[in-house]
């Protein structure tokens with residue numbers, strides 16, 4: 637899985653990039669009461685995503701646009717773009733049935749309520765990032781299993797990858813971001829600016845702090861969904877694999893395909909996180925994948941529910 641290895645290397649590199657010393661946005665109206673109805677049609681904290689045809693992924697010629705967008709990313713040349721982002725090809729259609737999706741990422745407060753109610757013992761050390769004052773921040777450091785356990789308790793499920801991408805586009809024809817086709821650091825939490833290299837390194841090594849923002853601070857997309865890109869990256873239901881019709885094996889000169897039988901299955905993670913150093917990693921179509929027992933300060937989730 638050469639491209640996956642490169643993605644892992646890129647993630648490691650991200651740790652060493654400068655990060656902001658402060659986050660400006662503080663307003664929060666995160667709904668941590670999943671039982672409160674906010675409309676006649678959707679369960680509390682959720683919005684109805686209408687049925688439609690989702691155009692998932694990108695065409696091969698669009699990879700060149702990613703090279704341009706990520707021009708300040710180390711090694712972002714044509715081949716690396718192909719290896720990092722080739723799994724977004726080919727663009728294909730998926731029929732989406734109507735479903736409900738959480739307006740915001742699941743927060744620490746919501747996850748804590750689940751744990752206290754059920755006595756669930758999480759695989760991921762989510763409490764490490766759920767200290768005082770962080771109730772409205774997205775829960776992170778949860779495994780795919782943890783996310784599913786919460787979703788089941790809440791009477792929900794994780795969204796499929798196609799549902800997630802369709803919802804992130806917000807009913808628009810935007811290609812790259814929920815708000816349009818140009819990156820805008822005011823519209824999602826991914827920035828790494830304004831902190832010196834040493835400060836960033838010291839914070840990461842000694843501080844165990846992260847730069848999530850309370851869920852719902854940034855403006856919603858066309859479906860009313862907050863933080864679909866950035867803040868916490870989000871577990872999806874699917875096992876990771878290449879898309880139907882994937883045809884870049886020859887150009888990549890390596891094997892791509894589903895995980896081997898003896899490996900821990902990898903699950904799709906979408907949207908990029910607060911830790912992404914460049915907007916190229918927080919696009920609507922960008923894909924990532926981790927073993928389902930993996931937990932990190934970058935990954936959280938939101939839930940979906942079938943619409944009757």
Ligand SMILES: [Ca+2]
Nearest residue numbers: 863864866868
């Ligand atoms: Ca997110």
